[in-house]
Amino acid sequence: MTAPQKPEPLGKRTPSIALKLGILCLVTVVCGAAITNFLFVGPSHGEEAASSSGGVPVSTVKAQLEDFPVYLDGLGTVQALYTVAIKTRVDGELQQVLFTEGQDVKKGDLLAVIDPRPYQAALDQAVAKIQQDEADLANGQYLLAKDQKLAKQGVSTDETVEMQQSQVNQLQAQLAQDQAAKEAAEISLSYTNIRSPIDGRTGIRMIDAGNQVHATDGTGIVTVTQTEPISVISTLREDDLDELRAALRKGTVEVAAMSGDLATKLADGTLLLIDNEIDQDTGTLRVKSTFPNTDRSLWPGQFVNLRILVATIPKAITVPSAALQRGTDGYFVYVVDSNDLASVRKVTPGPIRGGRAVINSGVGVNDQVVTQGQYRLEDGTTVSQTIIVPSSNATAEKD
Incomplete structure (x- = not known):
């Protein structure tokens, strides 16, 4: 009978496992270092020299000479030149509405009619009262003339003449008062025809025909706005005041919405x-x-950006704004010479707009400035240019 085998002591298996773990860790470290070196350190010195032998690839464009407009920008709100709330000035029934919502109307066009009958009756009454006053005045003047004649003959007294003169004066005053009442009645009657006070466009009708309207109503019948021409109210910084005033002194200042x-x-x-x-x-x-x-491209209440032309710099040297770099000593650009060598030029920039910047000093006309790839350049770096032609947006490769 075979004796059972004794299990191998635990202490004898431990070195084998530790050795395997150590080898695995070593392989992991070596592989990680290799990958890191490849990703972050980059190619070897020989490979780097080979890649730089053709020059650093950059995009360049020539500085140009042009008249450069200077604008001020502000946020604005479109407002109608005139806005009139059409309301009744007399009380009565709104008999007719003679406009269509959104209709263009001219000054003096009839928009609505209030029942005119009460006001026509008041006018007729005032006319009749004037006729009565004129008859009374004529009779009073006849009696005054008669009393004056009798007073000269000694038949009538001066007191009688004075009393009759006072009566005539009262009749004249009454006639004047009733004539004023007639004019007021005519005005009230005219108010029953509601007309547009301006050229413009009607809005939404606020009340329908058949309703009673009053001069004290807060809501009108309709609003008429004049949109040709139209205005824009905009805000600018207070620092822009001097430029604006200087531009206005020179003449008409053009703006664009x-x-x-x-x-x-x-x-x-x-x-x-x-x-x-x-x-x-x-x-x-x-x-x-x-x-x-005239084309009604602007509408009351609309928000727009206002661009004000305050000056034009004649024959300014300009470059794409992407060429401008900012360092500790100020602004600079990279300029490429005929030997494809990049050099740093300190510049003094002027206004910048629309992707172009005015260069007051530091760059000459036709200097080739770098617009892309500057982050890989230093003073004296050899480059491989992709020349941008602004006029046609075409590119030309230069070896």
């Missing part, structure tokens, strides 16, 4: 005035501009 994203021009107009005070709470000033708006 732009869409909210500044991508579309809605209308062209002119600057009308600068408000007479600055808002101390916000540090802004208000300006008013007018637009012909």
